[in-house]
Every structure is written in structure tokens, then in C-alpha cells.
Amino acid sequence: MDFANTPSFFRSGPKPGTRLFLCALASIALLVGDSRYGLMEQARDGMSLVLYPLQRVVNMPLGMVRHFGDYFTAQADLKNENDQLRTRQLEMSARLARLETVERELNELRQLNSIKATRTDAPQLAETLYTGRDPFSYKIIIDKGADANLQPGQPVVDAHGLLGQITRVQPLTAEVTLIIDKNQMVPVMIARTGERAILYGYGGGVEIRYLPLHADVREGDSIVTSGIDGLYQEGTPVARVSKVERNAGAAFSRITTEPLAGVQQTRYVLVLQQKGQTPPRPAEPVVPVKKTKGKKPADSE
């Protein structure tokens, strides 16, 4: 194993210390540039394009294994699943028929009252390429990007509920920040009461903060998007309240929630269109007295 232990007569290149200094300087510059100013988008796009074939290659054997698995499923299983799906489809189509009538009615009413009709754009199906193995960032990479006209800010859902939001679009892939990521906020309401709140991700989970003690929240309440941010369509299920703690000493009740969507298990996801353009907010009157700390907008990076 000591085949490298030959005496070195010649030193090649700069000393390791110098190299370390240069490299550390470069990486700190990159860190600051990336986290504070977002300068590295171009470079990242390029690199992701280079890595894309690698991702495909790596995914191939897995796909093949899955394919063979599909091939060798028992007929009973297939039959079973088929029956299940058939019943489900029947249920769904009944619901859909009702929904369509209701939607038409709603649009007519909206037209009567001259409110802009909601857009109905087809969602795009995408496949999860891989989840970043970095435990700090709750992000997944999907296999559609600028080639499918995705845009940062589009909501992403799976069969159960809201998954997250597209935050970065690369030529062939896109990065979805999950709702459980730190700094990710979703404007929501409690489906039962319509009370509005903001759902905060804290890195590994979601919670509702700043809801007063007297707010009507119960365990098992489902939480849906409120749609007032002009980003998420209203009514997408997001989470379920799992615990409500009312501490008399605190100003707000402590509400723990669980995300509905298989936030880190899903394979296929749907990318929805953003809600239509909302007119800009009327300008706020200038308050000359003191600096107010503005709340961050919901579409944080």
C-alpha cells in the first residue's frame, strides 16, 4: 500500500497550503454568492445539463428492475388492482360530473358578477428524478424543466395534496422545494371554518404559527390552501392538524400538523399552473414614523 511513499525529489505545483487557501477562498466566495445574491444560476444550469445524462444512466437499471417486476406480477394481483381502480374511477367520474356542473355554475355566477373566471389549465405530469441527499434542503428534482415551459413558482401536487413549489428551472430538470423546507410558507385556511393562517415549514415538518388562542381549531381538521396569494389554487389539501396545544401563558396556540402529500415518497407529481395574474396591491400610504419590519413574501426561494 505504500506505493506512493517514494521520495519526492521534485515538488510539483504550489504548496498544499497555498492551494487550500485558494480553494477555500473560492468556495467561500461561491457560498456567499450563491446564498446571498443567487449569482450562480447560470453555472448551475450548465452543470445540471452536463449531469443530466448521468442521472438518466443511473435511473435506468432501477427502471429496468421495476419493469421486470411489472412483468412478473401475478394475475390475481392485477385483477384485484383492476377492480379497485374501476370502482375508484366510477366514484371519481360521478364526483367529476358533479364538479363540472358546479364549476360551470360558478363561472356563470362569476361572469354575472363580473369577477374574472378561474383558469383551468392542464397540469403536467412529471417524474421525480432523485431527491437531493443533502439533509438540509428538502428538495426534489423532477424530469421536466424549461423544455416543458415550467416556471419558478408553480405549485406541485401529488395524489393526496400539495407537495411544494418549483423554485428553480433548469433546461431539462426543475427543482421543487417541498413545503416542509425551512423558509417555505403556504397561505392556508382551515377547511372547516375558513379561518386563514400561514403554514410554515421548519425543516422536516410543517406547523401553523400565530393563530390566536381562541381560534377554532381541532385535532383532525384538514388544512387547505386559501388561494389569496395568487399562486396556489384555493382548496388544495395541504395538511392535517395532529395536535393543538393551548398554553394559557402564550399568546398563540401551538398547532402541530402533518403534511398530507407523500412529501418524500412520491414518484409521480403533477405540476399545476399558477393562479391567474392578480392585480397589483394598491400602494400603501407612506408611514414616516418608524421602520416596520415587512413580512417576507410567501414565494421565498
Add this chain to the structure above:
Amino acid sequence: MSFDRPKELLKPVKRRFIFMTFLLAVLVEMVPLPHGSTRWLPDFISLVLLYWVINQPRRVNVGLAFLMGLVADIATAGMLGQHALAYSVTAYLALSRQRQLIMFNLGQQALSVLALMLCNQSIMVVARMLTGAAFVGWSYFLPPLIGALLWPLLTKLLLLPYRHHSV
């Protein structure tokens, strides 16, 4: 000390082989593994990097560590520069003690690798926390332990093509 180890004559290492091992490590990094496995799977890029830094210090040094760090940053969708910084510092530390590390037997080497990888993880934690992420819990320091346990196996594997009687 470990002078009892048989000193074999090995074939010279090809540049192509080094490249291949790095490519393999990056590929492993990108395999979509079931959720939860990333909690304990070691960082293969840094393991391979440490192996080459210890065994081929003239060819693999801080500069290459930096480059591999950039690749790891992109592959893991992390913050750009986080892995790069950690790998460069770790590679430097390994390089500065390379003469000692090479004399150690596999167990001692595994221990030093454990220390180096822990240092690696700590740098990344500090970098992420300074740029505003929450602490992820102590389980973040589990992968280095597994990595150190895998070290002897990795060494044997990477030596395999260079034994004279192997082909």
C-alpha cells in the same frame, strides 16, 4: 507500528482508473435510493477522495478535491461551495499528515478517516448554519461512522486491479 504488513510491489495506478472511481462515486451519489437511506449512507465521493489523497498524493490533491466538491454540490442540489469547502479542507488535512497515514494499518487508517470525515461533516454543518439553515440533528454524524467501517473494504477493493497476480 505496522511494519509487519507485507509490502507488495504494485502496478502503477492509471489516471483512467482514478477517474473511473470518481465517476462511480458520483453515480452512486445520484442513484434514487429509498427515502431514509441517506441518513446512514456514507458520502462515497469523500471516501474515494480520501483514499486517493492518502495513496496518490501527487496526483490527487486539494485542487481536485475542490472540483469534486463542486460536482457533489450540483449532484446533491445543495448550496454551491459547501461540499467544495469541506472537501478542500479535509483533503488538506489528510495531505499534511499523509506520510503518517500511509504507514498506519487499516484499523488505524479507518480511525483517522473517521476523524477526517467528521471534520468534513462539521464544516458542512457550520457552512449551512451560517447561511441560515436549521440544525438537522446528530444523526447527521452517523454517515462518517459507517464510512470509516467501510474503509478497509474500500481499500481492498481499490487495490484489487493493481496486484500483479490478479489478472
